Amino acid sequence: KNEVEQSPQNLTAQEGEFITINCSYSVGISALHWLQQHPGGGIVSLFMLSSGKKKHGRLIATINIQEKHSSLHITASHPRDSAVYICAATNSGGGADGLTFGKGTHLIIQP
């Protein structure tokens, strides 16, 4: 079973700061997902990546397959970015239970 670890667990920052959330996993994967969950809301998929880097607006996700590590960056952070960010790994073996979630990073951006 893949072990997915995220850091930090909690992060409070000021508006405008550059944010980095880290995710590491223990076994090979076919894809890594970054998800956003607002309080009381559902989960939104931000990125799915298997190599390199993806960018969408102020969000950037990178992955290093050799190091089994991914990062989610938020540039020019804003209070509306406050949410729980979850990384989830799809194991190389595939299969429905191959998706392992991290516990999430609770991000608060203060104005």
Add this chain to the structure above:
Amino acid sequence: GAGVSQSPRYKVAKRGQDVALRCDPISGHVSLFWYQQALGQGPEFLTYFQNEAQLDKSGLPSDRFFAERPEGSVSTLKIQRTQQEDSAVYLCASSLQAAVSKLFFGSGTQLSVL
């Protein structure tokens, strides 16, 4: 609808009561997943459907949990004789393909068992 819809949004049940949670995936999506999310934790896999076939139910915590997707679209997760430890948010997600693809999540059903 445009997204994954789950109902009810909130459910309060007395211990021992049976509950049924519904998931309407995005039309045409082949894969459907159920996850259980305890407070402060990441989601945990429960079961997976590819169309109407339940290909994996290894995450269901006990035989009190049952899921179906009879026509390959709407799915129902049923919990019999609910216990307090069943209290959690139950999330449904769907994806277009059977292979690894982007997941679309519903807002979840928050179940509280008293």
